[in-house]
Amino acid sequence: MQNAPALYASGVGLLHRDLDLDLALLGWLALLPFLVAAWRELRGQRFLPAGANQHWWLGACVVLAWLWSLQVRAVGGLELGLLGGAFITLLFGRARGFLALLAALLLHALFAGGSWVNLGLNALLLAALPAWLTTWAQARIARHLPHNVFVFMIGNGLFVVFGVTALTALARIATAAALAPAGAHLQWEDAMAYALLLAWGEALLSGMVFSALVIYRPDWVLSYDQDTYLPPRRRSS
Secondary structure: OOOHHHHHHOOOOOOOOOOOHHHHHHHHHHHHHHHHHHHHHHOOOOOOOOHHHHHHHHHHHHHHHHHHOOOEEEEOOEEEOOOOHHHHHHHHOHHHHHHHHHHHHHHHHHHOOOOOOOHHHHHHHHHHHHHHHHHHHHHHHHHHOOOOHHHHHHHHHHHHHHHHHHHHHHHHHHHHHHOOOOOOOOOHHHHHHHHHHHHHHHHHHHHHHHHHHHHHOHHHOOOOOHHHHOOOOOOOO
16 A cells, blocks of 8 residues: 555645745745735734634634545546635634634644645645635625625625635646646546535535524624624613
């Protein structure tokens, strides 16, 4: 039986296959503006408001690192699997979600044989892209749809997660295909179809969990403002 590094090296996915140093360096350089933006967004404020949020954030990093170790190679060596980027961003906001995804990538590289060389490019695809795209989509919903708690839960927990997850998966496949070794025969059309199915499944699961958290533990959802999405309570006379 092949060992884990050999199995990883046999694929063309970006999580485990090292890129050429010049391409990897471009990925690191492109990541810098997002790191600066996250630092500016959080500067002068407490990273997380309460101890429960801190435990939830750390647990999310570990779960994501484990989740990414379950990526499968079924079509030409391209990696497919659950991503979690949109869901984490909805819970913690853009900067904190981005840093959680980045920490998960570091844990994955450390414990699951991930690539350190192209960590910058992976961070762009798995952290920066879903974090910024989720925040943009969430802002569009808040601007154009009624401020209703059900709109917030379904619109963000289901449709935003599906759209962001699908676009992130398609971007990963397209990038991996563009950077694949010469002569690699990739079934990228089939991979994209599978990615869309997985994105819909992830959206359904995330939507249920997100709705439950908004209802039972709204303090864990930092992007949720109860005063905005619930009508004020009338005081009894």
